[in-house]
Amino acid sequence: MAGILDVPKPRINCSMLSQFISRAICFVGRVEKVHPTGKMFTVMDGEGKTATVELNEPLEEELSGIVEVIGMVSNKGEIMASTYNLLREDKGIPFDLELYNEALKVIHDFPQHYPFQVAASG
Amino acid sequence: MMSDGRHTLSSFMLSTQLNYMAEENLLVPNCVCVLKRQVTNVLKDGRRVVIILEIDVIKPADASDKIGDPIPYSDGQSKGPQPAPVPESRPPLQPQNRNEGVDTNLKRNFAKKIPSALPDTPGGSSKIVPIASLNPYQSKWTIRGRVTNKSSVRTWSNARGEGKLFSMEIVDESGEIRVTCFNQEVDKFFSLIEVGKVYYVSKGSLKIANKQYTSVKNDYEMTLNGESTVIPCEDSCDVPMMQCDFVSIGDLENREKDAIVDVIGVCKSVDELTRLTTKANREVSKRALSLMDMSGKLVTVTLWGEEAEKFDGSGQPIVAIKAAKLSDFGGRSLSASFSSTMMINPDIPEAYKLRGWFDKEGHAMEGQSLTEVRGAGRSLLENWKSLADVKSEHLGHGDKADYYSCIATIVFLRKENCLYQACPSQDCNKKVVDQQNGMFRCEKCDKEFPNFKYRLILSANIADHADNQWVTCFQDSAEAILGQNAAYLGQLKDSNESAFDEIFQQANFNTFIFRNRVKLETYNDESRIKATVMEVKPVDHRDYSKRLIMNIRSMGAK
Numbered sequence: 082m083a084g085i086l087d088v089p090k091p092r093i094n095c096s097m098l099s100q101f102i103s104r105a106i107c108f109v110g111r112v113e114k115v116h117p118t119g120k121m122f123t124v125m126d127g128e129g130k131t132a133t134v135e136l137n138e139p140l141e142e143e144l145s146g147i148v149e150v151i152g153m154v155s156n157k158g159e160i161m162a163s164t165y166n167l168l169r170e171d172k173g174i175p176f177d178l179e180l181y182n183e184a185l186k187v188i189h190d191f192p193q194h195y196p197f198q199v200a201a202s203g
Numbered sequence: 204m205m206s207d208g209r210h211t212l213s214s215f216m217l218s219t220q221l222n223y224m225a226e227e228n229l230l231v232p233n234c235v236c237v238l239k240r241q242v243t244n245v246l247k248d249g250r251r252v253v254i255i256l257e258i259d260v261i262k263p264a265d266a267s268d269k270i271g272d273p274i275p276y277s278d279g280q281s282k283g284p285q286p287a288p289v290p291e292s293r294p295p296l297q298p299q300n301r302n303e304g305v306d307t308n309l310k311r312n313f314a315k316k317i318p319s320a321l322p323d324t325p326g327g328s329s330k331i332v333p334i335a336s337l338n339p340y341q342s343k344w345t346i347r348g349r350v351t352n353k354s355s356v357r358t359w360s361n362a363r364g365e366g367k368l369f370s371m372e373i374v375d376e377s378g379e380i381r382v383t384c385f386n387q388e389v390d391k392f393f394s395l396i397e398v399g400k401v402y403y404v405s406k407g408s409l410k411i412a413n414k415q416y417t418s419v420k421n422d423y424e425m426t427l428n429g430e431s432t433v434i435p436c437e438d439s440c441d442v443p444m445m446q447c448d449f450v451s452i453g454d455l456e457n458r459e460k461d462a463i464v465d466v467i468g469v470c471k472s473v474d475e476l477t478r479l480t481t482k483a484n485r486e487v488s489k490r491a492l493s494l495m496d497m498s499g500k501l502v503t504v505t506l507w508g509e510e511a512e513k514f515d516g517s518g519q520p521i522v523a524i525k526a527a528k529l530s531d532f533g534g535r536s537l538s539a540s541f542s543s544t545m546m547i548n549p550d551i552p553e554a555y556k557l558r559g560w561f562d563k564e565g566h567a568m569e570g571q572s573l574t575e576v577r578g579a580g581r582s583l584l585e586n587w588k589s590l591a592d593v594k595s596e597h598l599g600h601g602d603k604a605d606y607y608s609c610i611a612t613i614v615f616l617r618k619e620n621c622l623y624q625a626c627p628s629q630d631c632n633k634k635v636v637d638q639q640n641g642m643f644r645c646e647k648c649d650k651e652f653p654n655f656k657y658r659l660i661l662s663a664n665i666a667d668h669a670d671n672q673w674v675t676c677f678q679d680s681a682e683a684i685l686g687q688n689a690a691y692l693g694q695l696k697d698s699n700e701s702a703f704d705e706i707f708q709q710a711n712f713n714t715f716i717f718r719n720r721v722k723l724e725t726y727n728d729e730s731r732i733k734a735t736v737m738e739v740k741p742v743d744h745r746d747y748s749k750r751l752i753m754n755i756r757s758m759g760a761k
Contacts, residue, residue, distance in 0.1 A: 174744060174745065177745050177748075180745060180748050180749060180752075183748075183749075183752050184748060184752060187752055187755050187756070190759065191755070191759065
């Protein structure tokens with residue numbers, strides 16, 4: 082777990098999953114369905130596409146709303162989560178997932194202006 | 204110059220449609236040709252000029268010289284052979300016409316015949332010339348075009364006298380031209396001419412266009428005078444409705460502000476009619492509508508006056524606007540000015556294409572707006588600038604104050620002298636003079652009071668990524684920044700200085716949206732830019748993000 086926190090984790094959405102296989106990423110999306118075992122759930126990104134998140138331990142709490150997942154992308158395009166973070170809907174400004182998606186596109190369209198790799202390794 | 208073997212006459216001219224013959228050297232000296240069609244005009248001095256409408260070369264020029272021994276022809280004479288004059292090439296009377304040839308006595312050999320007293324055909328009253336070919340050097344022409352725009356009658360009165368005028372634009376397949384009528388012609392033609400109808404116009408006078416007054420694409424403009432005629436034309440199907448050079452809405456970002464453009468799009472939504480009062484205390488109606496085209500971009504168009512009142516946006520009609528003014532208001536927006544022409548569901552191919560696209564896919568598109576539209580009225584006034592822009596664009600240097608909005612962080616607050624004692628009267632904020640006897644005098648109200656109210660004048664330095672700026676905040680904005688009201692602050696200052704300082708510490712390094720006013724002020728020969736905060740608001744991150752993304756995208760597109 083410590084390992085993944087030291088590494089730069091690009092923010093991505095579903096359409097970029099295939100480009101980041103076996104890499105650490107950060108995914109923000111809205112929780113859709115939680116698997117009965119509690120070890121898996123689906124998330125929807127700002128474009129309306131869905132991805133599957135797998136956890137190491139089953140969930141202890143109810144998960145709903147916007148969640149930020151940090152993990153690795155498996156060969157099958159699923160996110161193997163190391164940790165997750167629920168964005169509280171009762172506090173602050175409501176999170177605009179579509180706008181977040183637009184920002185994601187900008188970051189990926191202009192990587193020369195968003196050198197995250199450099200920042201993390203320094 | 205032409206000769207029929209007996210006489211020569213140098214007043215032959217090729218009509219413009221035959222210019223190619225001269226350019227391609229089909230008519231060379233000593234070639235033999237047959238004149239098939241011609242028109243003879245009699246000039247004021249009695250000379251005759253023959254305009255050749257159709258001519259066939261039947262024998263190319265040999266190396267040999269001219270046939271026969273012709274002499275110059277003079278009216279009414281038929282002299283015997285004389286020493287043959289050298290057939291010179293005369294400089295043409297009109298730029299395009301040049302002709303030299305020799306004619307044998309075949310068929311139409313009119314140079315010798317008695318010239319028929321042809322009535323002065325005015326360059327062919329039945330011959331229409333294209334609007335694009337009009338120029339000040341030809342006076343006998345007729346054009347056929349559709350009136351696309353007619354202004355109202357305007358009167359003027361100046362040192363040289365007074366008068367009235369109206370103007371219109373007329374278009375045909377070749378182009379368009381602006382036409383103005385003054386005084387008597389206004390009476391003659393104003394009621395006759397209707398927008399959308401086709402007319403024959405002839406004998407107007409042409410001059411170089413004054414581009415200041417019009418965006419019509421023509422180097423010349425026309426004035427109708429006493430000799431001009433305007434005749435309605437019945438057969439108008441092939442005259443186009445409008446000459447438009449549409450710019451795609453997505454392209455508008457790349458155009459300069461104040462440019463005049465033609466646009467066409469689907470009216471996706473339309474606002475209610477609003478009325479506002481101008482600085483001249485005139486009431487004017489306005490209505491905003493949002494136009495979208497196949498680029499997927501939306502732009503807000505503002506209509507004024509009657510057009511705003513009459514506009515019906517139901518059914519998402521196709522709207523085309525000619526000569527709309529592009530402004531950088533809210534990013535990019537369009538305004539239909541008095542010289543713009545708006546057409547709803549026009550009968551042109553672009554409109555049908557748009558309708559088809561919209562019905563299939565366009566209606567479901569969200570569209571990305573080039574104009575910042577957020578709520579009613581107010582936000583349309585925003586003029587987002589970075590603090591460096593404010594300085595580099597010299598905002599405030601003009602006669603009037605300039606207003607702009609920015610997102611900036613407070614980096615310094617001056618807590619000394621931020622409070623002053625003001626007149627306690629309701630609407631008076633004038634500083635009172637401490638009489639030192641427990642009374643405070645207000646000069647404005649001309650009264651003394653036993654008390655006063657504290658008011659804030661806060662001097663602050665705000666900064667963004669580009670630059671910083673000293674600004675002055677008055678009561679309301681100062682209270683918003685400090686998070687306390689003036690009375691409480693006044694009290695704290697006198698009683699608990701550390702608590703007072705703490706408030707300023709807390710207020711520092713907060714980021715807000717500022718709406719500022721800048722103006723050049725002169726104090727005793729010295730001019731400085733003074734900036735005042737009109738309003739302070741917390742940052743709306745969503746709105747800010749959207750704006751940033753829009754700016755990034757438009758910068759990226761360049």
